[in-house]
Amino acid sequence: MEDGDCLSLRERKKLATREALNVAAVRLALEVGLENVRVADIAYAADVSPRTFNNYFSSVPEAIVALAAERAMTLGELVRRRPRTEQLAEAVTNALVEVHASQEYQKELVRMIITTPLLRAEFFKTIIARDNALAGAIAERVGSPPGDLFPQILAAAYSSATRVVTHRWLQDDSVDFIAVLREAVGLIAPMAAARDSNGRAKAKDNNRAQGHAA
Amino acid sequence: MEDGDCLSLRERKKLATREALNVAAVRLALEVGLENVRVADIAYAADVSPRTFNNYFSSVPEAIVALAAERAMTLGELVRRRPRTEQLAEAVTNALVEVHASQEYQKELVRMIITTPLLRAEFFKTIIARDNALAGAIAERVGSPPGDLFPQILAAAYSSATRVVTHRWLQDDSVDFIAVLREAVGLIAPMAAARDSNGRAKAKDNNRAQGHAA
């Protein structure tokens, strides 16, 4: 989670101002509400000129969602790293748990993103990226032929299950995010089991059909 | 598909200008590209003052997506109208087919919505509404207890499967939308079958678990 890996000063400063803008945007939005945050305010809080803000983000929502967006994109990589001994459903579940494990203390931010229409719309752009990354990892794992629908459908199912769980978690403070997430992805397991690399070909024979007209 | 049901002249005119703005926005965007469409152009094409545009829509993307948005929202109602003799998966599938059956000739519009980031983001607002409507209908059909995750998860799975299919349909002109849609939702059937109102309780016993912490 550290930025300063072995980057030139230039790049570190770039990351720094980007992050400064991001945290300033988030903080201000949480404090006074998105609609009362001006670009100039964020720039001022980040000790940077207003014009510079637009060198990094082209809108306030984008600045706010940036961090969450980067997080979400790692999902594909996480799935790829799961040991091959795990079932498909198991691997995806564990990867999802990994991504969201550290999210608990950002609850207010997540809530704001989900409930504010502008932020929500912005965040959806992230979600499609996540879906595609996940679909790629799944396709790799089950060895899908190109054009196979299964990985994308399954990835989308997992992804939107995560959305549903997040929503519930925000509504009810007593729920344990990870626990409900596990329950939710459990509902999807029957789908994943129909095409698993370990116990494969459990299902009917209509799996590989594609491209034929009605 | 008709507007003039039994509305006062006032309301008919209102609908008329709304539709005029919508079709003008769509037409212009298809002709010259979204980024070259000014609000003033749309207003002019709809024989209305620029200020009036903002009485109906607060952005060009919103105006373009409006019709598709209204369409999508009817999905819940469509599911509710399916005969009770149909299995859950069957009912949802048929409802989805119904909504999209007439969409074929709007392919260019759909393509523009999906490929243009601003329109895409706008359209996602619609999708959540559709998801919720569908989830409600599913919950009703299977008689879910309040707080049950299943309807939302299943609705989200169907909804995003539709998204995936649309995407594929746009990429490859040779695919029959309805056929691929049927194939895709077939992948979800195992999920739906685990909790069906007809053949119910087919699955393991972890269905009703919820609200318990880890």
Add this chain to the structure above:
DNA sequence: CGTAAATTTGCGTGACGCGCAAAATGGTTG
């Protein structure tokens, strides 16, 4: 008709996104 309600319109204001070019800062080489 005439009056009340709703809709349209024009105008003004504050804000935004971004292209452009000058200034500032970082990196590199002799």
Add this chain to the structure above:
DNA sequence: CAACCATTTTGCGCGTCACGCAAATTTACG
């Protein structure tokens, strides 16, 4: 250290936009 190039920051300006407000226009109804 100094000179030089690359990158980033900054200020400025332009065209656009969303929206509040109040006047003008249109609709509804007695």
